[in-house]
Amino acid sequence: MLSSNLAGDLLYVRLLGQDFVVLNSEKVARALLDQRSTLYSDRPVIPTHTLFGMDFSTVMLPYGDEWRLHRKLFHQALRSESEARHREVYLTRARTLLTNLLDAPADFEVHIKSFVASNVVALAYGYEMAARDDPMVRIVISLVNLLAKALSPERAAVLSAFPILEKLPAWFPGAGFKRDAAYGKELATQMLNVPFNWVKDNMAAGNAPPSMVADCLAQIDEKDDYDKQEYAIKATAATVFIAGFETASSTLHTFILAMLLYPEVQAKAQAEIDSIIGSGRLPHFDDRQSLPYVDAILRELIRWNPVVPLGKYRNGIPHATSGEDVYEGYYIPKGSMVIINVWAMGRDEDRFTDVEEFKPERFLNSDGTPIERSALSDNPIFGLGRRICPGRFASEAFIWTAIVSILAAFCITKAKDAEGKEIDVKRQFTTGVSVRPVDFPCWFISRSNEREKMIRESV
Numbered sequence: 444m445l446s447s448n449l450a451g452d453l454l455y456v457r458l459l460g461q462d463f464v465v466l467n468s469e470k471v472a473r474a475l476l477d478q479r480s481t482l483y484s485d486r487p488v489i490p491t492h493t494l495f496g497m498d499f500s501t502v503m504l505p506y507g508d509e510w511r512l513h514r515k516l517f518h519q520a521l522r523s524e525s526e527a528r529h530r531e532v533y534l535t536r537a538r539t540l541l542t543n544l545l546d547a548p549a550d551f552e553v554h555i556k557s558f559v560a561s562n563v564v565a566l567a568y569g570y571e572m573a574a575r576d577d578p579m580v581r582i583v584i585s586l587v588n589l590l591a592k593a594l595s596p597e598r599a600a601v602l603s604a605f606p607i608l609e610k611l612p613a614w615f616p617g618a619g620f621k622r623d624a625a626y627g628k629e630l631a632t633q634m635l636n637v638p639f640n641w642v643k644d645n646m647a648a649g650n651a652p653p654s655m656v657a658d659c660l661a662q663i664d665e666k667d668d669y670d671k672q673e674y675a676i677k678a679t680a681a682t683v684f685i686a687g688f689e690t691a692s693s694t695l696h697t698f699i700l701a702m703l704l705y706p707e708v709q710a711k712a713q714a715e716i717d718s719i720i721g722s723g724r725l726p727h728f729d730d731r732q733s734l735p736y737v738d739a740i741l742r743e744l745i746r747w748n749p750v751v752p753l754g755k756y757r758n759g760i761p762h763a764t765s766g767e768d769v770y771e772g773y774y775i776p777k778g779s780m781v782i783i784n785v786w787a788m789g790r791d792e793d794r795f796t797d798v799e800e801f802k803p804e805r806f807l808n809s810d811g812t813p814i815e816r817s818a819l820s821d822n823p824i825f826g827l828g829r830r831i832c833p834g835r836f837a838s839e840a841f842i843w844t845a846i847v848s849i850l851a852a853f854c855i856t857k858a859k860d861a862e863g864k865e866i867d868v869k870r871q872f873t874t875g876v877s878v879r880p881v882d883f884p885c886w887f888i889s890r891s892n893e894r895e896k897m898i899r900e901s902v
């Protein structure tokens with residue numbers, strides 16, 4: 444029997460023959476996923492991912508040697524100490540984002556996605572994206588869109604419960620997903636190989652820009668199986684896009700919505716930025732320590748509307764238990780799906796008041812200094828335990844760069860209709876396990892001619 448406290452912190456449900464454990468409290472989640480990580484680091488088998496050729500992805504690998512090799516490669520390329528070497532890339536991409544917002548502000552969502560895509564392909568392959576309709580990025584975005592449409596959690600659950608459905612021919616009514624799956628497999632193969640071969644060709648020609656693939660290929664262990672290592676490098680690089688694109692894009696989209704709905708927060712952040720950078724330059728990384736309010740916005744953003752409310756973007760990829768366990772007298776079966784409910788954690792009323800309001804001040808002392816000492820990358824939004832997001836340092840850094848740059852350059856205001864009336868915008872998000880704001884219009888008004896000139900000159 445659960446104690447009344449624990450009952451709220453940890454829920455158990457059995458559905459279609461599957462055990463689910465939902466962790467609503469950070470304390471309990473850490474006690475299980477961090478402190479008992481050997482038991483809680485597996486992933487459930489999700490048949491739809493295999494059908495779509497996505498089983499190469501680190502996110503889906505079972506807890507074992509192949510996954511360990513992936514994590515070693517991620518650690519080599521994306522650990523916190525190596526984050527600083529990518530900062531110039533993030534800043535350059537942020538300037539392009541600002542230029543795009545100056546030129547075509549109504550397409551802000553497209554510009555945000557390009558910004559994120561350009562950062563993740565730079566990280567993984569050192570690849571410089573074309574300004575529009577880049578052929579490599581087109582492959583990946585087609586796959587990401589196909590997966591978003593096709594891989595619903597309900598479909599995965601039904602296929603797990605009734606595996607016979609996988610055997611239906613593609614022409615069978617309702618089995619159209621098999622056609623999508625075949626196309627998904629084709630795109631996944633291209634995604635694994637096309638950018639990877641581009642890096643190898645450049646390495647052979649001696650002009651490969653620094654990247655995860657180039658670094659890892661250069662460090663291949665000659666004594667170990669070459670093909671195994673090469674395939675792992677290919678798979679981890681392809682995972683970077685799949686895992687990083689939508690999560691980071693939705694976070695930035697949510698930021699724009701928050702600034703629109705909370706103009707007083709926007710104004711306060713802009714006053715802080717102006718007081719630190721003056722009018723003669725644009726912000727850069729060295730300013731971060733001096734901008735606690737901007738940091739508090741980032742913390743509030745992931746609390747207020749986490750883009751991965753149930754622990755992982757798209758379909759909620761939970762942890763799975765690789766053995767049975769007992770926690771505080773509560774039995775957790777082997778093979779349970781364990782879901783980190785970060786939505787509930789951000790609404791913990793022992794820690795937060797007015798939980799539906801966007802209030803960065805909740806993370807600051809009355810003198811404006813930060814209350815939270817823990818790094819943002821430790822936030823459970825990035826997962827917990829051994830499966831914690833390896834892209835957390837990189838994404839935190841490039842998301843911060845975009846936020847501070849946008850705030851320095853623009854006022855985000857409500858758009859007006861033909862009669863000059865403000866168009867109302869509501870806090871509305873897409874439903875499902877992966878969330879982003881429902882499309883809304885807004886205006887980006889340049890805050891200073893001087894900064895506008897600097898932006899144009901910097902690209």
Ligand code: HEM
Pocket residue numbers: 501502503514521563566682683684686687688690691694750751754755756760761762823824825826827828829830831832833834835837838
């Ligand atoms: C706002 C941005 C991001 C958020 C909120 C986010 C969040 C997450 C979460 C919640 C998980 C699951 C962790 C767990 O199971 O405990 C995860 C896994 C993962 N993320 Fe991220 N992520 C972001 C960006 C990125 C980026 C940019 C990359 C790549 C550079 C990345 C790479 C990965 C990978 C490879 C995994 C699988 C780890 C494993 O299963 O061992 N993520 N992420």
